Amino acid sequence: MVTPSVATYVVLGLLAKHPGSGYDIVAFAERSVSFFWPLSRSQLYPELTHLEELGWATGTVIEQDRYPNKRVYEATADGLAALRAWLDAPAIPQKQRTRDPVVLKTFLGAFMTPSRLADQLRDNAEEARQRRAKLRAVIGRIDSTEADTPSRRLSRASARYGILQAGATIAWTEEILPHLELSADQVSAKPGSAD
Amino acid sequence: MVTPSVATYVVLGLLAKHPGSGYDIVAFAERSVSFFWPLSRSQLYPELTHLEELGWATGTVIEQDRYPNKRVYEATADGLAALRAWLDAPAIPQKQRTRDPVVLKTFLGAFMTPSRLADQLRDNAEEARQRRAKLRAVIGRIDSTEADTPSRRLSRASARYGILQAGATIAWTEEILPHLELSADQVSAKPGSAD
DNA sequence: GATTTCATGTAAGACGTTACATGATTCA
DNA sequence: TGAATCATGTAACGTCTTACATGAAATC
Numbered sequence: 001m002v003t004p005s006v007a008t009y010v011v012l013g014l015l016a017k018h019p020g021s022g023y024d025i026v027a028f029a030e031r032s033v034s035f036f037w038p039l040s041r042s043q044l045y046p047e048l049t050h051l052e053e054l055g056w057a058t059g060t061v062i063e064q065d066r067y068p069n070k071r072v073y074e075a076t077a078d079g080l081a082a083l084r085a086w087l088d089a090p091a092i093p094q095k096q097r098t099r100d101p102v103v104l105k106t107f108l109g110a111f112m113t114p115s116r117l118a119d120q121l122r123d124n125a126e127e128a129r130q131r132r133a134k135l136r137a138v139i140g141r142i143d144s145t146e147a148d149t150p151s152r153r154l155s156r157a158s159a160r161y162g163i164l165q166a167g168a169t170i171a172w173t174e175e176i177l178p179h180l181e182l183s184a185d186q187v188s189a190k191p192g193s194a195d
Numbered sequence: 196m197v198t199p200s201v202a203t204y205v206v207l208g209l210l211a212k213h214p215g216s217g218y219d220i221v222a223f224a225e226r227s228v229s230f231f232w233p234l235s236r237s238q239l240y241p242e243l244t245h246l247e248e249l250g251w252a253t254g255t256v257i258e259q260d261r262y263p264n265k266r267v268y269e270a271t272a273d274g275l276a277a278l279r280a281w282l283d284a285p286a287i288p289q290k291q292r293t294r295d296p297v298v299l300k301t302f303l304g305a306f307m308t309p310s311r312l313a314d315q316l317r318d319n320a321e322e323a324r325q326r327r328a329k330l331r332a333v334i335g336r337i338d339s340t341e342a343d344t345p346s347r348r349l350s351r352a353s354a355r356y357g358i359l360q361a362g363a364t365i366a367w368t369e370e371i372l373p374h375l376e377l378s379a380d381q382v383s384a385k386p387g388s389a390d
Numbered sequence: 391g392a393t394t395t396c397a398t399g400t401a402a403g404a405c406g407t408t409a410c411a412t413g414a415t416t417c418a
Numbered sequence: 419t420g421a422a423t424c425a426t427g428t429a430a431c432g433t434c435t436t437a438c439a440t441g442a443a444a445t446c
Contacts, residue, residue, distance in 0.1 A: 036298040168363035
């Protein structure tokens with residue numbers, strides 16, 4: 001009997017927020033946790049089985065006429081208790097540390113064609129802008145709903161994180177680009193120092 | 196013959212900057228790329244062998260009296276060409292997307308003891324402050340060296356990235372903490388909107 | 391008629407972390 | 419005497435991504 005991993009708790013947490021089928025959960029994950037905890041179908045389905053084995057969720061088959069039957073899962077009392085315990089526990093010793101290809105390329109930029117580096121940095125900033133736009137849309141949707149529940153605020157807070165991170169990426173790009181495109185003597189030497 | 200992965204290019208890039216033994220490279224990686232591309236010994240040594248097989252680096256045994264002999268590697272012309280080609284190529288389709296346990300916990304915060312969430316957020320911000328302090332020290336060391344070479348500027352730029360990201364994490368924590376510790380009606384409703 | 395949506399899985403491979411394994415020398 | 423430094427690797431394990439595999443119904 002497999003032991004729970006972070007992915008197990010992610011699925012359990014999503015289930016605790018909204019019961020649903022694997023298909024539903026994938027969709028929900030996509031517009032919520034995907035920004036800070038991506039989840040793929042091939043991870044999800046085994047985890048649902050896993051949750052049932054643990055007694056942390058129960059699945060019920062719902063028969064449908066116009067669509068294929070589906071198995072709807074919901075968290076059990078034991079599951080909720082396990083989720084609470086895991087969340088309250090001091091820390092998750094962050095396994096894979098975060099990697100950043102663009103920063104790596106910047107670090108090794110001396111071996112690149114300068115304009116290529118600039119292009120890639122601009123592309124990266126553009127992606128960050130798009131990610132930020134998506135997250136702003138998420139926040140817009142949250143803010144346009146009536147009730148100010150704790151859960152709503154927390155979803156909002158987690159989206160804000162992505163927005164601030166994307167902002168930092170954009171700001172970084174704007175800060176360093178001028179120092180890279182021109183050669184040393186063309187820049188009026190004003191390296192970023194605040195922050 | 197194994198194909199090159201990002202880790203291969205990381206090691207090659209480090210070697211291109213400073214030839215040295217596996218041991219040297221680990222040390223160099225620790226104070227440079229580790230912030231945006233962590234590298235462990237168990238990845239490094241196989242990669243060095245790999246680079247030799249590819250003809251991208253050559254190792255030479257250096258005999259030492261007071262310390263164990265070491266094998267010093269340096270990038271070949273072919274290796275430098277391969278590095279340049281890889282760096283100039285449009286993009287690295289970022290494999291593992293970045294995951295953030297603390298944001299995940301925030302998202303699921305409704306199932307947590309509020310003070311526990313606050314504690315974990317504060318701890319996380321504290322780690323970010325320490326990371327930022329380390330990176331500021333790195334920049335201090337860079338700035339205190341004489342020459343303003345392109346390579347030095349690029350190292351500086353990549354360190355700046357970590358500083359801005361850490362800053363965003365700290366700012367986020369300060370933004371959201373007041374909204375979580377108190378219950379809904381105790382906060383004077385001023386959700387972050389700039390950025 | 392073609393594409394998207396609904397629906398659920400499996401398999402193979404790539405990548406990364408942790409622990410295991412060893413051993414001499416220098417420094418406090 | 420004990421810890422840190424120099425020095426190089428292997429093995430097991432866990433996790434994540436990509437591709438494979440299938441199929442009906444709804445929508446354009």
